[in-house]
Amino acid sequence: MGTTKTQVFSPGDNAVAATAKALAHPARVAILRYLVQQASCVCGDIVDEIGLAQATVSQHLKVLKEAGFIQGNIEGPRVCYCIDPKGWAQGRERIDSVFNQLEEACKNG
Numbered sequence: 880m881g882t883t884k885t886q887v888f889s890p891g892d893n894a895v896a897a898t899a900k901a902l903a904h905p906a907r908v909a910i911l912r913y914l915v916q917q918a919s920c921v922c923g924d925i926v927d928e929i930g931l932a933q934a935t936v937s938q939h940l941k942v943l944k945e946a947g948f949i950q951g952n953i954e955g956p957r958v959c960y961c962i963d964p965k966g967w968a969q970g971r972e973r974i975d976s977v978f979n980q981l982e983e984a985c986k987n988g
Contacts, residue, residue, distance in 0.1 A: 895977055898970045901946030906931060907939045911948060911962075920952055920961035946970065 885893055902908060906929060913928050914921065926936050940960060943949045947966030951958045 891973075891976075895973045898946060898973045901942050901948060901970075902974075904939065904942075906935070907943055910936070910939055910943060914949060914960060914962050917961065920959035922954065922957040922959040925960065 888896075902911075909929055910925060913925065925940070926933050929936055931939075940949065940951070944951060944960075947963060948970055949960050949966070950963040951960050953959075
């Protein structure tokens with residue numbers, strides 16, 4: 880059996896790739912933009928705002944939650960979503976670190 884990406888690449892590089900993958904779909908970017916604008920968690924409003932089927936939105940929410948960008952709170956039969964500040968900051972730090980390293984490499988080039 881071959882090696883996997885988690886064996887070949889560093890944990891940091893795998894984390895950056897997972898973060899980038901979560902951001903690699905325009906629907907997920909739109910969901911994040913919508914949630915950032917809200918003052919509180921939202922439940923069914925995401926489907927109305929994004930204009931995609933409930934099942935499709937649910938899949939995108941799952942990816943964003945697994946990446947740590949959002950959190951979901953159960954309120955009765957509904958799950959309400961909002962930005963996870965800690966996960967949001969970690970995701971940003973991961974992406975920023977790559978761009979900062981590339982900028983330094985280009986400057987020293």
